[in-house]
Structures are given as structure tokens and as C-alpha cells.
Amino acid sequence: LKNEKINEFRHTFLDLHPSDQLDIFISLNQDARAKVYSYLSPEEFANVFSGLDIREQKLYFLELAEEYSSTMFNYMFTDNVVTFLAEINTERADAILANMDKDKARHVKRLLSYAEETAGSIMTKELIRISSTEKVSNVLERLREEAPTAEIIYYLYVTNVNQELVGVVSLRDLIVASPEETIENIMSKKVISVEEDLDQEDVGHTIKKYDFLAVPVVSKENHLLGIITVDDIMDILEEEATEDFEELSATKGSTDIDLSGYETAKMRGPWIIALMFLGMLTAGVIGYFEETLEAVVLLSVFIPLIMDSAGNVGTQSLTVAVRGLALGNIKQGGFWRMIKRELTAGFLLGLVCMVSITVLISVIYGNWILAVIVGVSLLCTLTVSTVVGFIVPLIINKLKFDPAIASGPFITTVNDILGLVIYFSIATALMHLL
Amino acid sequence: LKNEKINEFRHTFLDLHPSDQLDIFISLNQDARAKVYSYLSPEEFANVFSGLDIREQKLYFLELAEEYSSTMFNYMFTDNVVTFLAEINTERADAILANMDKDKARHVKRLLSYAEETAGSIMTKELIRISSTEKVSNVLERLREEAPTAEIIYYLYVTNVNQELVGVVSLRDLIVASPEETIENIMSKKVISVEEDLDQEDVGHTIKKYDFLAVPVVSKENHLLGIITVDDIMDILEEEATEDFEELSATKGSTDIDLSGYETAKMRGPWIIALMFLGMLTAGVIGYFEETLEAVVLLSVFIPLIMDSAGNVGTQSLTVAVRGLALGNIKQGGFWRMIKRELTAGFLLGLVCMVSITVLISVIYGNWILAVIVGVSLLCTLTVSTVVGFIVPLIINKLKFDPAIASGPFITTVNDILGLVIYFSIATALMHLL
Incomplete structure (x- = not known):
């Protein structure tokens, strides 16, 4: 960063694991951060921004140009956009939504309407839907295109024409199956899902009980709405445990080690x-x-x-x-x-x-x-x-x-x-x- | 079970999610359990047995014929066998090991030698190793055969001729890549691993920090030894949280709700x-x-x-x-x-x-x-x-x-x-x- 070697920085930085990128970004001062914004495309920075916690997001958001940030939000997973927008003034949130891609904005708005701490409010929309009549080879082909935009590709959820969830195929099953097989024959029909208004702690119990990597979220009519992934659940279980500790000792909010x-x-x-x-x-x-x-x-x-x-x-x-x-x-x-x-x-x-x-x-x-x-x-x-x-x-x-x-x-x-x-x-x- | 309809039971039972199979099995009485043992092959029952907690495993183990149980152990993941054997008399454990498949027994013995609560003691050996010179199509071909025996197939670890860990490829990368590409060009060389003697709680922090589904365990010489998966880590983080709760209230061991x-x-x-x-x-x-x-x-x-x-x-x-x-x-x-x-x-x-x-x-x-x-x-x-x-x-x-x-x-x-x-x-x- 000091030597203004854009390409070298880009290469080294983008090669790091997102979590290490974060550690570096947080350690920077304002001038260095400004350089990062100009060196990285909004798409690339979306990853870093998603990893920040909400307090840091608020601090750094104001350093971003308006256009840069709206493009960035387009590239973030819906659940991360929702987490940020839920914490800021509604008018401001609406302004941001207006600048975003229409489809994405619609998804985000829908999620924002869920009550806090329910399955709906923490799910993400980026999942891969397949149909039971597709062939394995066909799905693998589609996966090649869609994989980069989905949050998790290890479970593929099968829906019928009414968008109802009817089955699930793991990528493992898909790899093992013969390419000519149709999805219907290899999918598991006993798919376990959570309803959109289930408490997030209960979602955690479901994922833990079944050792899932993700769980699908459905409406009362069994329409597939989104998924919740295990990494988000781990954060939530940790939060809930912290809350319980605070309850046991009357320290609400003060277990944060960075407080003065x-x-x-x-x-x-x-x-x-x-x-x-x-x-x-x-x-x-x-x-x-x-x-x-x-x-x-x-x-x-x-x-x-x-x-x-x-x-x-x-x-x-x-x-x-x-x-x-x-x-x-x-x-x-x-x-x-x-x-x-x-x-x-x-x-x-x-x-x-x-x-x-x-x-x-x-x-x-x-x-x-x-x-x-x-x-x-x-x-x-x-x-x-x-x-x-x-x-x-x-x-x-x-x-x-x-x-x-x-x-x-x-x-x-x-x-x-x-x-x-x-x-x-x-x-x-x-x-x-x- | 009551009507002795073997095929019907097998079909319904094996179609259930392992976690639901467990719930059913636990609710059975001794006679019904005996039927389950005879209806299911040791390979099929291995799954159920792995899911039981250690106290239940001890209870039901004695209901199994000796040959049935040794076959069953051969089909369990090494980490699950280790958890069971670590809790019983050493002589008995040796006798069981002697009846097991030689290769498997050797793996289990190695893991048993790790100190409790270290990465080595909780890892499993069933992982997929690939070489950096292989082609993508080749690896996908091999995956088809090896997938059923590996605990997780979503990360493939790349080792060189000395069995040193040199990279990692996610199944996602593999699917997206062109079939003719060699692994070397698509693997990430910055692979994050944990050493075999790291405390299990620190392993949990690593997996949580990087949002991993699994993390590879290496020796001091960077030899790939095994993997630890996120579902095991969730159990461990929960255990550690429970320990902390017990510490805060001097209730060591008594938070178990089933005690009299x-x-x-x-x-x-x-x-x-x-x-x-x-x-x-x-x-x-x-x-x-x-x-x-x-x-x-x-x-x-x-x-x-x-x-x-x-x-x-x-x-x-x-x-x-x-x-x-x-x-x-x-x-x-x-x-x-x-x-x-x-x-x-x-x-x-x-x-x-x-x-x-x-x-x-x-x-x-x-x-x-x-x-x-x-x-x-x-x-x-x-x-x-x-x-x-x-x-x-x-x-x-x-x-x-x-x-x-x-x-x-x-x-x-x-x-x-x-x-x-x-x-x-x-x-x-x-x-x-x-």
C-alpha cells in the first residue's frame, strides 16, 4: 500500500482468505483505507465489507462514494445487506435500496419485513433451485454457471412448478450419480426445513441436530424462500450463549472486551x-x-x-x-x-x-x-x-x-x-x- | 417392528434422516432393539451407533454379538470409534481393535494416542487426498468412487509426494473449473491448517473465524493427518460453553437435565x-x-x-x-x-x-x-x-x-x-x- 503498487497489492490481498483480508483492513488508517477502496472494485470490496461487524460497517460506510456503495450492495449476499440496513434509519435504507438492482432490492425488502431473530430475518436468497425432472448432467452444467453467486452449493433444493419444496440433493449424491439419471430418482424426499417465523435459536438446534451445512426456509405453504447456512448459525449460537452468560451475571452488553x-x-x-x-x-x-x-x-x-x-x-x-x-x-x-x-x-x-x-x-x-x-x-x-x-x-x-x-x-x-x-x-x- | 415385516421396516427406517433414526431407536425397548440389530446390517447400524452419545453406546454395545460389533466398527468413521474406545477399559479396547480391519485399527490406535481435547484426538482419517498434478476430470472421476467413504467431500486437500499439505480445492472450484485444467492451477496454496496438538477450543475458533466446513490437521512437518468437520466443532463449542456455565455456578456435570x-x-x-x-x-x-x-x-x-x-x-x-x-x-x-x-x-x-x-x-x-x-x-x-x-x-x-x-x-x-x-x-x- 505504501508504494502505491496497485497490482502487487491487489494480487497479494485478493489471494488471502477473506478473514485475513478483514484483519488487514481493520488494522489500516483512513488514508490506507481510501486506497483500498480505489484499488478494489465494489465487487471485490463487497466481500470485505460483509465480513465486518455492524459497528465497523457503519464507520466505514460513510467513507464510500454513493455509487461505489450501491454497486457493492448488489454484490453482497442478501442476508448481509439486510443485517446492515436493519440497523440504520429507514429513510436512508430506502435511499440505498432505490439505487440497488431492482430484483435484489425486492429480495432485501422482503427479508427486512421479518421480525428480528426469526428464520426469515437471517436467511439468504442466494440458493440453487432445481427441478425434479432435470437430468444430473444438466444440473452439473448449470452449477458451473450458478456456483459463483450462490452462498452454498452443497445442497440443491428441488422445487415443483408451484415453487413448493419437494426434495433435496446433496452435491455428493450428484457427483456419485450417473449423469443420465433424473433428479427425481436420486433426491431425498424427506427434506427437513424450517418455517420462516421460527426463532433463530431453534433453527440452530435443527442444524446442530441433523449435522446440516444449511437448512431451507419455507413459508406456511411450503414455498422455498431461502436458506440458512451453518456459519451464520455458529455466530448465532455464540451470540445466544453470550446472552445467557450475561443473564446469569447481569452484565447485559458488557462482555465486549473492547469497552472502556x-x-x-x-x-x-x-x-x-x-x-x-x-x-x-x-x-x-x-x-x-x-x-x-x-x-x-x-x-x-x-x-x-x-x-x-x-x-x-x-x-x-x-x-x-x-x-x-x-x-x-x-x-x-x-x-x-x-x-x-x-x-x-x-x-x-x-x-x-x-x-x-x-x-x-x-x-x-x-x-x-x-x-x-x-x-x-x-x-x-x-x-x-x-x-x-x-x-x-x-x-x-x-x-x-x-x-x-x-x-x-x-x-x-x-x-x-x-x-x-x-x-x-x-x-x-x-x-x-x- | 411389531408385524415383523422386515423389508417394510428396513425401507421406512433407512429412508429417514440419521438423526430421526436415532430418535426412534432410543425410544425402543430391548426386544425391539434386538430386532433392529437383526434387521439391519452392521454397516447400516454403524450410522445409528455413531449418533448415540457415549452413555447409550456403552449400554447398547453389550447387546451386540461380537462379530456384528467388530464389523460395525469397521464401517464407522475413525473419530467415532476413537470416542467410544477412549471411554472403555484398555484391554477390552485392544480386543476390539484386534478384531477390526487392520488398516482401520492402525488409524484408530494412532488417534487414541493423542492427548484429550487436542485436534489429533477429534480428527477423522476419512478424507480425500489429491495430487497437484491430477486433472480436474480425473479427480471428479475418483470422487465418484471415494465419496461414499469420506466424511466430507466439499474440500479436497492437495498433498505432494512427501504427503505434505500444499493446497486445497473446494468442490465448488472443481465443479466450476474446466475438466482439462490441472489441480495445481485451481488450488488455493494458502491453505489454513491446525497442528495435531492444538487445543480443540482453538480449532473451533479457527473454523468459526474462517467460516470453514472443515479444517485439515497437520503434523509439525506439515504432513496431512486428518480433518475436523464443522458439525463436530459445533458439538465441542457447545460442550465448552456448558463447561463455562458450570464454572460460573459450581454445577460441574449437573447441567444434564436427565439426572435424578x-x-x-x-x-x-x-x-x-x-x-x-x-x-x-x-x-x-x-x-x-x-x-x-x-x-x-x-x-x-x-x-x-x-x-x-x-x-x-x-x-x-x-x-x-x-x-x-x-x-x-x-x-x-x-x-x-x-x-x-x-x-x-x-x-x-x-x-x-x-x-x-x-x-x-x-x-x-x-x-x-x-x-x-x-x-x-x-x-x-x-x-x-x-x-x-x-x-x-x-x-x-x-x-x-x-x-x-x-x-x-x-x-x-x-x-x-x-x-x-x-x-x-x-x-x-x-x-x-x-
Whole structure:
């Protein structure tokens, strides 16, 4: 780039894997980027632009001439164009669409109308359709022409005259088959597809379950609309996992490692402050039992023990629930069985903790009534907390609310309050024995 | 199955997608399974067996006749055979290997010798090698024969006479190319490969970064050894994510939804009990400051607030660290920058919390000195806890210990102790003012 050797740069750069092209492009300064735009055709740069994440796309888009960018959009896969346009002002998006190739613009508009995170909104239109009456040799011939424009050519979807999806042929089958065979005889008729409004996470489960490289998207009438490829699904599964992590720790959006200290504080802050105010409630609980506490100050020594234990079992159950929901393991009907399981687990854990802590406190503090109070409190708290940690995310999920409300710290605080109420109630009841 | 109509069953069953075959097979009882074994050839059943998870494989393996199972292993991909044999007694594994096809057994033995979770241990040997001097038409011809035995045929790896990996051709390139072209002219020489001892998680990052369907595995001398396909990588990335979830919540192994209440209690129990004993330390901290507490019982009211806040910011930082490590975002050199970032974030959060809690407590409890004690404690605790939550998993990772030690509840307990020490130290120092 420094020596202005256009041809040499083009040759070296275009020979790289797209992902490495990206790494280089991102490391450039504005002047160097301007050179890249002039050295590469819009078609060539379309590849680089598609690979950028949305934040970078927005930054660099404004450096592109209007004509250059509209040509570039024509060469991008529809799903990538959609991702970009969905994030900018509608008027601006319309202006861009108006400059684009008409057919492409129509496809993009259709995809833009899907609700976020559905199969329709992440599918791409660049796929290869074949007819069941074609011959293998014929299809291979067509593939030669169409391959460069399709996102994936390893599955060929077979449609009938009504554009209904009736079968699928893998490129492997096609290669192995005799050239004179008709598609109908080698296609698999049991083609697995997803409907356009299916949640993207469920699309991910389908692709994972069947070890597919791509899955076709169909309308309610079984019309073939587009495909979703495994590489997009991997990104989506990663995003969903990140969301679950954020849910478990109330860090919404702040797991991005590039944020500054101030930015991350701003993102985590609302949670911490909200939880702190909730913590005032916990303070209120203790305040309510102040008389009990004043009579037996020693009781306060075990506040952390009760709280931590309640929080820990709650977090465990929460994780099992969140992970189960993400992997699609929690099925209809299994709900009550699992509540029972958590209840059993919580009770058993409580029993073991009760016995050991009662012995321990009797020995260390020489006060067996205090030991029994703490022990019984632990038994009750652990049983309740386990169920709460498990059931709250499931209920929130069933009610279709944003599950981020059931974040780990929130459930921990709820369990703390429950634990302390149980502890002080038992202590107050048995205080006259102390 | 009930009507003993062999042909009908074979036809319907074998026409299904392997994943649906699995679902059916798992739902059968022992008698029905025995029929499946007799209706299907070992070659056909190999597919079903490969799809089972390891626990089910162990259960059903014993229902198979010895000869049937050795034939079956010959028809499975090496990576699947390895996964099974790695989990059973070495002597038994050797006996099975002795009955297998010699070539296959040799491959399997080689793979078994790799350390767990490395690229070598998860790769498969069934790939298509071509030479750079071959013609396109020639390769397509060979593909017709070899396609059924290869795990993936969409990338063809090019080796020279020394078996060194020198290029890659996608089936797409091959289809588009003229039949008379030689491979050398259409192959990409910049082939991205992974070394045999690379960690499987890093293999996953490579495949994800480049949107590959498979990646070749090479030895230190660049000899082509095998390939790893995207479907195996998806399973591995899911496993690794599950491990991280377990780490965050101390639920090692118990996120499996099929466990009974007793089993899950047994798995989660050790953590809960260990943490409870650690909680006795927290009790000790409060016990140490009992005099202070007896003088001002009101101090105990804010114990939960301090603990929860410390735990919450710690969990947030821990999540950022764990997720950053998993996604490979935390790079060399960025370490100190990120510590600084967490320190800044913790301090800012602490500042906001200090101001709001000081006002709140002054108003509610009408005691501004108490308010200042709690506020300043929060500032110190939040700053320290943020850094602790972030730094501990990174240090453990650097020391190559099992990061599960840095589980969320453990860090929460550590932060609780730090928080309480800070709180009571400040309170004791300023007590004479109260």
C-alpha cells in the first residue's frame, strides 16, 4: 500500500482468505483505507465489507462514494445487506435500496419485513433451485454457471412448478450419480426445513441436530424462500450463549472486551444500583428482627452463611434452567418432573448441610440450640432457594418476557431475603431457649 | 417392528434422516432393539451407533454379538470409534481393535494416542487426498468412487509426494473449473491448517473465524493427518460453553437435565458443602468484630447489602473474564489494560453506589455517620471485588490449573469476606463517632 503498487497489492490481498483480508483492513488508517477502496472494485470490496461487524460497517460506510456503495450492495449476499440496513434509519435504507438492482432490492425488502431473530430475518436468497425432472448432467452444467453467486452449493433444493419444496440433493449424491439419471430418482424426499417465523435459536438446534451445512426456509405453504447456512448459525449460537452468560451475571452488553472502563461501568451500573436498592430490602428484613438480634448478637455471625448458601444453590439451579432452555432440553411435560427433582436435590443438600453445620457450630461455639437454629434454617432455605432458582427463569420464559430479568444476582438477592426471613423467624421462635 | 415385516421396516427406517433414526431407536425397548440389530446390517447400524452419545453406546454395545460389533466398527468413521474406545477399559479396547480391519485399527490406535481435547484426538482419517498434478476430470472421476467413504467431500486437500499439505480445492472450484485444467492451477496454496496438538477450543475458533466446513490437521512437518468437520466443532463449542456455565455456578456435570434429584444433589453437594465451610470463615470475620457489633447492632443490618454488592460486581467481572477467555478475545498484552479497565469500572460503580446509599441511609435511618461508613465501605469493596472477580480466573488460566476452581460462588464468597473485613474495619475505626 505504501508504494502505491496497485497490482502487487491487489494480487497479494485478493489471494488471502477473506478473514485475513478483514484483519488487514481493520488494522489500516483512513488514508490506507481510501486506497483500498480505489484499488478494489465494489465487487471485490463487497466481500470485505460483509465480513465486518455492524459497528465497523457503519464507520466505514460513510467513507464510500454513493455509487461505489450501491454497486457493492448488489454484490453482497442478501442476508448481509439486510443485517446492515436493519440497523440504520429507514429513510436512508430506502435511499440505498432505490439505487440497488431492482430484483435484489425486492429480495432485501422482503427479508427486512421479518421480525428480528426469526428464520426469515437471517436467511439468504442466494440458493440453487432445481427441478425434479432435470437430468444430473444438466444440473452439473448449470452449477458451473450458478456456483459463483450462490452462498452454498452443497445442497440443491428441488422445487415443483408451484415453487413448493419437494426434495433435496446433496452435491455428493450428484457427483456419485450417473449423469443420465433424473433428479427425481436420486433426491431425498424427506427434506427437513424450517418455517420462516421460527426463532433463530431453534433453527440452530435443527442444524446442530441433523449435522446440516444449511437448512431451507419455507413459508406456511411450503414455498422455498431461502436458506440458512451453518456459519451464520455458529455466530448465532455464540451470540445466544453470550446472552445467557450475561443473564446469569447481569452484565447485559458488557462482555465486549473492547469497552472502556467508563463504558462498562455505565452498562453494569444500572444492575448494581438496582440490586443495591433491593439490598435495602434485605436490610429492612434484618431491621425488622432487630430486637431478636439485640438479644442475641451472635445470630448476626451466621447471616453470611445463610445468605451465601441460599445464593449458591439458587445460582446452580438457575444455571441448569438457563442452560436447559438454551439447549432445548426442557421439554413439555418434563416441567413438574424437574420441579420435583430440584425439590429433592434441594432437600437432600439441605439435610447434609444441616447435619454438618449443627455439629460444627455445637463444637466451635458450644451452643447446641444456636446450632439447631442455624441447621434447620439451612434445611428450609436450601430447599426453597433451589426451587426458586429453577422455577423463576422457566416461568419468565413461559410468559415470554425477557429472561434477562431473572439474572443470577437478582435471584440471589431474592433467595437472600427468603433465607434471612426463614432464619430470623426460626430464631425468634426459639430465642427463649437460647 | 411389531408385524415383523422386515423389508417394510428396513425401507421406512433407512429412508429417514440419521438423526430421526436415532430418535426412534432410543425410544425402543430391548426386544425391539434386538430386532433392529437383526434387521439391519452392521454397516447400516454403524450410522445409528455413531449418533448415540457415549452413555447409550456403552449400554447398547453389550447387546451386540461380537462379530456384528467388530464389523460395525469397521464401517464407522475413525473419530467415532476413537470416542467410544477412549471411554472403555484398555484391554477390552485392544480386543476390539484386534478384531477390526487392520488398516482401520492402525488409524484408530494412532488417534487414541493423542492427548484429550487436542485436534489429533477429534480428527477423522476419512478424507480425500489429491495430487497437484491430477486433472480436474480425473479427480471428479475418483470422487465418484471415494465419496461414499469420506466424511466430507466439499474440500479436497492437495498433498505432494512427501504427503505434505500444499493446497486445497473446494468442490465448488472443481465443479466450476474446466475438466482439462490441472489441480495445481485451481488450488488455493494458502491453505489454513491446525497442528495435531492444538487445543480443540482453538480449532473451533479457527473454523468459526474462517467460516470453514472443515479444517485439515497437520503434523509439525506439515504432513496431512486428518480433518475436523464443522458439525463436530459445533458439538465441542457447545460442550465448552456448558463447561463455562458450570464454572460460573459450581454445577460441574449437573447441567444434564436427565439426572435424578439424588444424582444432581450428589454432584452439586461437594461445592455447596465446601462453600458452607468457607462461609464459616465469614462467620469468623463477623465473630472477630463482635464487640463492634454489640456496641452498634444496627451495623448488622447492612451486612447483606455489602455482601450482595461485592458478590454482584465480582460475578459480573468473572463473567466478562470467562467469556473473554472462551471467545479468545483476551489477548497477550491486553492484560494490564483490562485490569485498569476493571479497576476504573469498579471505582466508578463504587462512587455512584456510595453517593446514593449515603443519601438513602441518612434519610431512612437518620444517621449520617452510619451512612458514611456504609458508603465508604461500598466504594472500597466494589473496587476491590471487581478486580478480584476479573483477575482470579485469568491467573488460574495462566497457571494452567483447572479454571473450575474460580467458580462464581467461590469468588463471591471471597469477595464477601473482603467486603465484610473492609466494612467492619471502617466501622470499628469510626465507631466512637456513632
